[in-house]
Amino acid sequence: MAASWQPDFEQLVDEHQSMVFSLALHITGDRGLAEEIAQDVFLELDRHLAKIASPDHACFWLRRVAMNRSADALRRRRVRGIGLWVEMDENHGAQREERSSPLASRVEQLLATLPEAQRAALVLRYQEDLTPEEIAATLGAPLATVKSHLQRGLKLLRAKAECQLKEYIRGV
Amino acid sequence: MDGLERELSEALARRPAPPSLKHKVMERRSRERAQRRQQRMEWFERLAASLVLAGVAGGAVIGHYAVERRKGEEAKQQVFTALRIANHALEQMNAQLKQQDRNLR
Numbered sequence: 001m002a003a004s005w006q007p008d009f010e011q012l013v014d015e016h017q018s019m020v021f022s023l024a025l026h027i028t029g030d031r032g033l034a035e036e037i038a039q040d041v042f043l044e045l046d047r048h049l050a051k052i053a054s055p056d057h058a059c060f061w062l063r064r065v066a067m068n069r070s071a072d073a074l075r076r077r078r079v080r081g082i083g084l085w086v087e088m089d090e091n092h093g094a095q096r097e098e099r100s101s102p103l104a105s106r107v108e109q110l111l112a113t114l115p116e117a118q119r120a121a122l123v124l125r126y127q128e129d130l131t132p133e134e135i136a137a138t139l140g141a142p143l144a145t146v147k148s149h150l151q152r153g154l155k156l157l158r159a160k161a162e163c164q165l166k167e168y169i170r171g172v
Numbered sequence: 173m174d175g176l177e178r179e180l181s182e183a184l185a186r187r188p189a190p191p192s193l194k195h196k197v198m199e200r201r202s203r204e205r206a207q208r209r210q211q212r213m214e215w216f217e218r219l220a221a222s223l224v225l226a227g228v229a230g231g232a233v234i235g236h237y238a239v240e241r242r243k244g245e246e247a248k249q250q251v252f253t254a255l256r257i258a259n260h261a262l263e264q265m266n267a268q269l270k271q272q273d274r275n276l277r
Contacts, residue, residue: 009201010194010198013193013194013197013198014194017189017193017194017197018186018187018188018189019186020189021187021189021190021193022184022185022186022187022189025187026184031190035189035190035193035196038189038193038197039193039196039197039200042197042201043197043200043201043204046201046204103179104179104182104183105183107176107179107180107182107183108183108184111180111183111184122180122184123184126177126180126181126183126184127184127185127186154176154177157176157180158176161176
């Protein structure tokens with residue numbers, strides 16, 4: 001069945017644009033850059049379309065390339081000395097209005113302060129609902145490392161949340 | 173899943189892609205494809221030109237060798253002719269000497 005599957009590029013863009021864009025957005029924190037990354041990811045998909053064997057493979061491939069491209073973009077920006085998440089307030093003004101809970105917005109801001117590897121693991125866990133095994137496969141990292149990133153990321157986030165969100169909730 | 177994880181799931185929910193994203197992707201895709209097609213054409217043109225050039229150069233080399241070989245053959249024939257003439261002259265001289273020798277006896 002997988003051999004007879006013919007990938008339809010336009011359909012793949014339709015199906016996965018939200019996922020690819022959101023991954024890039026949650027990793028970089030820059031809407032414009034996330035859109036650029038999403039475009040690049042889909043163009044790369046177009047170049048590799050012959051190698052895509054099934055819809056699941058397409059989804060896995062897109063997740064993996066989106067994560068790699070986002071990490072590359074962060075690295076490039078870091079080299080140039082631009083802090084992406086520092087500008088989050090300006091860039092995400094519109095985004096926050098879309099969100100149902102202002103608390104979630106605070107959590108996202110806290111998430112932005114985590115180390116990149118922990119953030120990547122948490123984004124795949126909570127945006128894509130992936131298991132640690134699937135995250136390890138997507139990031140090409142050992143399972144133990146991914147589990148450690150998830151645990152440490154959550155612990156760090158919890159610690160930060162305890163300090164900052166309590167004040168926020170009290171304020172609300 | 174505790175409260176923080178629930179908030180995290182909510183914070184990290186998928187966002188809709190910008191409406192222009194698909195259009196931009198399709199536009200860039202057709203531009204890239206045209207560019208790739210053009211590059212492939214240029215590559216074929218270069219390959220064809222290289223093949224023609226290699227053919228011309230190969231032909232010139234082969235032609236040059238053929239001319240050289242023909243010249244060599246001509247020179248060889250001339251040498252053989254010269255040898256034949258010399259041989260003939262020597263035979264004549266030999267016959268005359270033999271005749272003189274017989275006359276002297």
